[in-house]
Amino acid sequence: MANPKSAYSVSTKKEKSDTHIIVVWVDNEAGVLARVVGLFSGRGYNIESLAVAEVDAKKNISRITIVTTGTPQVIDQIKLQLKKLVPVHKVADFKRDDRGVIFKEMALFKVVGNTSKIKKAINACKKYNAVILDKTKKSNVIQITALRREIDKMAKNLKKFGLVSISRTGAVAMTRGDKVFN
Amino acid sequence: MSKLYTGAEIVFKCLEDQDVEFIFGYPGGAVLPIYDELKNHSSIKHILVRHEQGAGHAAEGYARSSGKPGVVLVTSGPGATNVVTALTDAYMDSVPLVCISGQVPTHLIGTDAFQECDTTGITRPCTKHNWLVKDIKDLSNIIHEAFKVATTGRPGPVLVDIPKDIQFAKIGYSKPKPIKKLNGKSLNYFSQKDVDKLIDLMNKSKKPIIYSGGGVINSGPEASEVLRELVQLTGFPITSTLQGLGAYPGDDNQFLGMLGMHGTYEANNAMHDCDLLINIGARFDDRITGKIDEFSPKSKKVHIDIDPSSINKIIKVDLALVGDVKDVLKGINKTFKKKNSDFKKSNKQKISKWWEQIQKWRTKNSLHFNNSDETIKPQHAVQRLYELTKDKDTFITTEVGQHQMWAAQHYKFNKPNRWMTSGGLGTMGYGLPAAVGVQIAHPKKLVIDIAGEASVLMTMQEMSTAVQYNLPIKIFILNNQYMGMVRQWQELLHEKNYSESYSEALPDFIKLAEAYGCKGIKADNPNELDEKIKEMVQFDGPVIFDCRVDPNENCFPMIPSGKPHNQMILGPTDKEENKITGKGKALV
Numbered sequence: 164m165a166n167p168k169s170a171y172s173v174s175t176k177k178e179k180s181d182t183h184i185i186v187v188w189v190d191n192e193a194g195v196l197a198r199v200v201g202l203f204s205g206r207g208y209n210i211e212s213l214a215v216a217e218v219d220a221k222k223n224i225s226r227i228t229i230v231t232t233g234t235p236q237v238i239d240q241i242k243l244q245l246k247k248l249v250p251v252h253k254v255a256d257f258k259r260d261d262r263g264v265i266f267k268e269m270a271l272f273k274v275v276g277n278t279s280k281i282k283k284a285i286n287a288c289k290k291y292n293a294v295i296l297d298k299t300k301k302s303n304v305i306q307i308t309a310l311r312r313e314i315d316k317m318a319k320n321l322k323k324f325g326l327v328s329i330s331r332t333g334a335v336a337m338t339r340g341d342k343v344f345n
Numbered sequence: 346m347s348k349l350y351t352g353a354e355i356v357f358k359c360l361e362d363q364d365v366e367f368i369f370g371y372p373g374g375a376v377l378p379i380y381d382e383l384k385n386h387s388s389i390k391h392i393l394v395r396h397e398q399g400a401g402h403a404a405e406g407y408a409r410s411s412g413k414p415g416v417v418l419v420t421s422g423p424g425a426t427n428v429v430t431a432l433t434d435a436y437m438d439s440v441p442l443v444c445i446s447g448q449v450p451t452h453l454i455g456t457d458a459f460q461e462c463d464t465t466g467i468t469r470p471c472t473k474h475n476w477l478v479k480d481i482k483d484l485s486n487i488i489h490e491a492f493k494v495a496t497t498g499r500p501g502p503v504l505v506d507i508p509k510d511i512q513f514a515k516i517g518y519s520k521p522k523p524i525k526k527l528n529g530k531s532l533n534y535f536s537q538k539d540v541d542k543l544i545d546l547m548n549k550s551k552k553p554i555i556y557s558g559g560g561v562i563n564s565g566p567e568a569s570e571v572l573r574e575l576v577q578l579t580g581f582p583i584t585s586t587l588q589g590l591g592a593y594p595g596d597d598n599q600f601l602g603m604l605g606m607h608g609t610y611e612a613n614n615a616m617h618d619c620d621l622l623i624n625i626g627a628r629f630d631d632r633i634t635g636k637i638d639e640f641s642p643k644s645k646k647v648h649i650d651i652d653p654s655s656i657n658k659i660i661k662v663d664l665a666l667v668g669d670v671k672d673v674l675k676g677i678n679k680t681f682k683k684k685n686s687d688f689k690k691s692n693k694q695k696i697s698k699w700w701e702q703i704q705k706w707r708t709k710n711s712l713h714f715n716n717s718d719e720t721i722k723p724q725h726a727v728q729r730l731y732e733l734t735k736d737k738d739t740f741i742t743t744e745v746g747q748h749q750m751w752a753a754q755h756y757k758f759n760k761p762n763r764w765m766t767s768g769g770l771g772t773m774g775y776g777l778p779a780a781v782g783v784q785i786a787h788p789k790k791l792v793i794d795i796a797g798e799a800s801v802l803m804t805m806q807e808m809s810t811a812v813q814y815n816l817p818i819k820i821f822i823l824n825n826q827y828m829g830m831v832r833q834w835q836e837l838l839h840e841k842n843y844s845e846s847y848s849e850a851l852p853d854f855i856k857l858a859e860a861y862g863c864k865g866i867k868a869d870n871p872n873e874l875d876e877k878i879k880e881m882v883q884f885d886g887p888v889i890f891d892c893r894v895d896p897n898e899n900c901f902p903m904i905p906s907g908k909p910h911n912q913m914i915l916g917p918t919d920k921e922e923n924k925i926t927g928k929g930k931a932l933v
Contacts, residue, residue: 193477198469205470236657243654249474249494 178234182211182259184266184336185241186344190250191217191225198248199227208233208241212268212311212333224252228335230259230311255344263339269332270314275302276325284324288317347517352481352507353378356445357386358518359488365389365416367407367785369400373420374460375447378512392785392814395806397424399778401431402804405440406782409765410740412565414441414495415782421447422460425506426467430772432502433471437769438588439563441500443491444472450510451479464506473501481514489521498532499652500563532651533668540676542664543623544684546645548692550621552699553581556604556633559588559768560626560650560670562761568671569593569761572625574678580689580696582703584612586627587753587768595757601703602712605633606904607750610711610913611703613902616641617910618702624648626670629659630769639909649673711902711915712754721871723748723823723894727755727795730821733878740783740792742766744776744800747829747900752795774803777820781807784816791819791882798824798891799848808861811887819881820889822854825896833899838906854891861887869893 189195196215203210211230218226231241238256245254257264274284281303285293291307291314298304307317311334318329338344350358356379360368369392372380383391394400397419404415419428425446435442449458465477474494476487484507491503547553555576561568569592576583576599583593584604593600602609604616613635616622622644627633629648634640637659646662648655649670656665666673681688714724727748741756742765743749749766758764765783767775776794784792794801801822811818831846858865864884868877868891881888902913 193479194465194469197466201469236661240654240658243656247473247652247654 178236180232180234181238182230182232183238184257184259184264184334185229185231185238185245186255186257186336187227187229187245188252188254189225189227189248190252191223192250195225195250196227198250199229199245202244202248203229203231203241206240206244208237214333214335228333230334253344257336264336265339266310266334266336267308268311268314268334269306269308270317271296271330272305272307272317272321272326273302273328274305274321274325275327277301280324284321284326287320287324291317347519349515350518351378351382352478352484352512352514352516353382354385355481355484355516355518356488356507356512357382357389359485359521360389360416361386362521363414363489363492367392368416368418369394369403369407369782370418371395371397371400371420371424373422373424373447375421375449375509376418376424376445376507376512377447378509379418379445379447379507391418392781393810394778394781395809396804397427398430398774399781399804399807399810401428401442401444402434402772402775402778403782403785403807403810404442405431405435405438405775406742406765406779407786408435408440408442408782409562409779410762410783411786412762413786414443414492414500417442417444419444419446420460421449421464422462424460425462425464429467429471430770432468432504434767434770434772434775435502436471436473438767439500439559440502441495442502443488443495444468444502444504445488446504446506447512448477448506448508451508452510454508464504468504471502472504475504475506477506478508478511481511481516484511484516485518485521499560499655533672534653535666535668535673535676537676537680539664539666540673540680543647543666543677544680546621546647546664547579547581547623547681548685548688550645551695552615552619552644552702553579553621553623553696554601554615554619555579555581555583555623555625556586556616556627557583557589557592557625558586558627561589561592562626564626564651564670566761568626568669568674571671571674571678575674575681578678578681578689580693581623582615582700584608584615586630586633587766589627590753590764591758591761594759596759601707603753604910605630606635607754607900607902608904609754610709610902610915611706613904613910613913614706615703619644622646624650624662625674626650628652628655631659632768634659635904636907636909641910709915711913713916714898714901716871717895718871720895721868721874721892723825723892723898724751724755725871726821726823726874726892726894727751729874730793730795730878731756733875734791734793734882737791737882739763740765740780740787740790742776742779742783742792742794744794744796744803745771745773746797746800746831747825747833747898748795748797748800748823750830750900751823756795773797773800775800777801777804777818778807778810780818780820781810781814781816784811784818785814788816792817793819793821796820796822797829798822798826798851798854799828802852805857808858808863808887808889812862815886817884817886817888819887821881822889822891823894824851824854824891825894825898826851827896829898830900836899854889858889861889863887863889865889865891867891867893
């Protein structure tokens with residue numbers, strides 16, 4: 164662990180940190196998100212993004228997707244600590260560069276300007292499944308779904324085309340193929 | 346249609362079905378319906394404490410000494426916040442507690458009502474799980490699940506918050522269903538292959554050591570028996586953490602004493618130099634490991650623990666056996682006997698050099714202190730207390746500080762569940778209320794709180810509880826007029842600037858005892874110590890014993906902050922070369 168939780172540890176060994184996507188299936192009950200998030204803040208783990216919603220209304224199950232960075236030991240601890248929470252059913256963990264898994268985030272961009280600028284903005288967004296959600300003479304709301312770094316890039320690029328507001332979700336993940344995580 | 350019960354009645358029905366005999370609590374507005382119902386349930390006795398923190402620690406003492414979960418009942422707001430320290434303490438030391446708290450009526454939640462607080466929010470990080478009961482339908486299931494969560498796996502505290510309107514609401518009650526699976530959280534994950542691997546490591550080892558902890562105690566008395574069997578079968582040396590004391594007999598020759606910051610020289614050096622370290626139910630706490638990078642550098646490490654998240658948390662291990670200590674050890678012993686019937690004999694040769702080395706370390710006599718004819722040395726006081734009470738089945742609780750370490754070093758425990766101390770959280774004020782709880786669980790036994798004068802004043806009000814229920818607890822105060830451990834660290838780390846650590850304006854403990862209606866005894870001369878201790882032990886009733894000890898005595902041996910196991914300070918004359926420097930100073 165890079166920062167072992169010991170009062171004594173002036174650690175000299177540094178391990179490499181990796182970005183992981185942790186998926187947690189929980190009972191959808193009051194306070195469950197606070198338990199999960201509180202575990203991260205209380206133990207000093209970091210959360211890059213978080214997405215949560217009910218996925219099974221019948222069984223009352225929510226799926227939480229958390230993007231986090233940590234050394235292998237920290238990532239192991241995160242998983243084991245999560246599994247100890249009573250409302251947690253299962254925990255999955257993927258490396259961000261895992262080719263067997265799809266990661267997507269969604270973003271909404273509001274672009275304000277003249278027609279040519281707006282057109283350029285829409286063009287720039289095209290390769291990320293752009294959808295126009297709202298349209299006026301002076302503005303457009305564009306939705307894209309993409310990877311985090313692609314959205315970061317777009318947010319930067321669209322500035323010159325009149326980007327005035329961004330709203331974005333955390334990443335959600337799903338394995339490729341017919342396999343389901345159990 | 347089945348009979349309808351109020352929420353308050355259901356609370357008691359659940360407690361009865363869980364075989365609860367005692368509740369430690371304090372009434373208040375939001376739990377009045379439950380208190381009103383108390384009179385109808387004669388099998389459950391309520392112990393009225395004087396502060397909710399006391400209720401929590403008393404329940405901890407009850408749980409630790411009896412193996413049963415402790416039950417706490419408090420009101421909303423301040424009642425709940427006062428119990429937070431005890432819940433955190435129980436969480437750190439894995440003590441099963443079920444805390445039931447009252448809450449303002451559901452329609453007032455979130456309005457900043459009188460004595461309202463976000464109890465489940467506040468206690469979320471210091472409980473295994475907690476529940477706010479918003480529907481009377483859920484009440485009985487939640488209480489039964491609460492007991493299950495508190496007592497299964499690694500034990501710990503839970504809290505059930507019950508709004509006042511739920512306590513009045515009515516519904517039917519059915520006995521608890523057969524055990525529901527806790528989202529598949531089973532306990533034993535180890536396989537025979539793991540056991541075989543461990544036995545292989547044991548066969549190869551030339552310098553083995555077993556390091557056992559509180560998990561052995563939590564696993565029940567049978568776990569201590571199988572541990573003793575394992576140690577006997579192997580002939581390996583064994584050391585113990587603070588919480589594990591009593592699992593293995595403290596006066597046995599294979600026992601090296603406690604390890605860690607104030608552990609013995611032989612235990613810490615054996616941990617440092619060993620080639621096989623078998624951790625049984627302990628968690629590599631920082632008081633044990635010292636400097637992580639230099640912790641037991643030459644050893645293969647094996648970890649037996651019920652909590653998978655304890656494995657590799659601090660120290661990476663070579664082999665992990667996740668499961669209940671009792672079951673794991675049984676599996677090991679069984680295979681061991683089958684495979685290595687005469688291991689002890691054949692292996693004696695191999696580890697004889699190791700034992701020779703341990704004997705050499707032992708000759709350092711690291712628990713030695715310079716006794717005096719004029720003042721009572723605190724270590725001497727604990728030794729005399731041990732000698733004069735060892736024939737009885739004595740239960741010891743402690744507060745936190747120097748006296749706690751001296752008690753751990755000089756009082757020898759031969760049975761599990763006889764030693765109750767706040768290790769993880771280090772809660773001053775734990776010992777007195779814990780003694781109340783222990784005495785409730787064991788009314789006929791001798792219960793002694795080895796205390797410091799500063800700690801004991803934090804929860805002194807519980808003497809009133811002891812007097813009310815005629816609990817003959819003995820509060821043995823090693824009075825050095827200092828927050829001794831604070832003073833010691835200031836001496837070692839802060840150039841003897843004893844900032845605010847002197848216990849100014851102490852009460853006259855004899856008069857204090859008399860004011861509470863119990864007996865006060867004072868000793869300030871080594872010659873009278875034995876007589877006074879005997880007087881305390883023989884007195885049938887609670888006693889406060891003011892043992893005036895040398896105010897300048899320090900607790901040794903000691904691993905200074907930021908140092909590994911093999912760099913201990915052995916005593917006052919040893920300090921110079923081992924001065925705490927640099928980064929070590931910033932550590933706690």
